[in-house]
């Protein structure tokens with residue numbers, strides 16, 4: 048089995064974090080599923096905690112579908128991570144379950160793999176997920192190409208309209224950054240979502256009061 052094809056388990060998804068709603072990762076207001084597990088190890092990745100394949104929490108896809116159903120104020124869902132295409136079977140099933148009740152739901156995913164690789168060398172599950180997406184942002188994060196860009200961190204990454212739904216907006220070429228959204232929980236832990244404007248965002252933030260312990264700098 049190709050190690051970049053990931054899991055064919057359509058019933059369970061390993062999740063790092065769920066975001067109820069944001070306006071910074073795709074068109075409109077969207078729920079976000081940050082999946083757990085990535086094998087690409089891009090230098091400067093701001094989500095290193097999502098890399099271990101067995102980390103995060105295993106959630107039933109039906110439960111995630113109910114979570115999405117309970118958020119009628121969002122018009123779409125975005126899959127980020129981690130690498131969504133390592134769990135393509137589960138994400139395809141999640142889309143099918145939710146769209147059976149909400150066919151208008153917009154779907155978007157990030158991937159460190161390029162669209163051409165997914166189409167030509169990806170697994171059947173990965174190609175099935177592509178067919179269910181409205182937008183794909185593809186390619187690995189490349190730190191030296193970091194920029195303040197719309198929905199992506201480095202200029203090698205591309206925004207593809209895979210369906211007509213958002214094609215006009217995607218192809219309009221507006222590349223102004225969508226920014227980030229922040230929240231603070233009762234224990235003063237900072238949570239953020241979005242694309243950081245600076246390549247050294249993680250280093251600058253580490254060590255600040257309120258940053259969760261698993262994001263504090265490691266001792267030498």
Ligand code: SF4
Nearest residue numbers: 085088089092129159
């Ligand atoms: S593909 Fe995404 S999650 Fe994986 S290492 Fe690269 S930036 Fe991080």
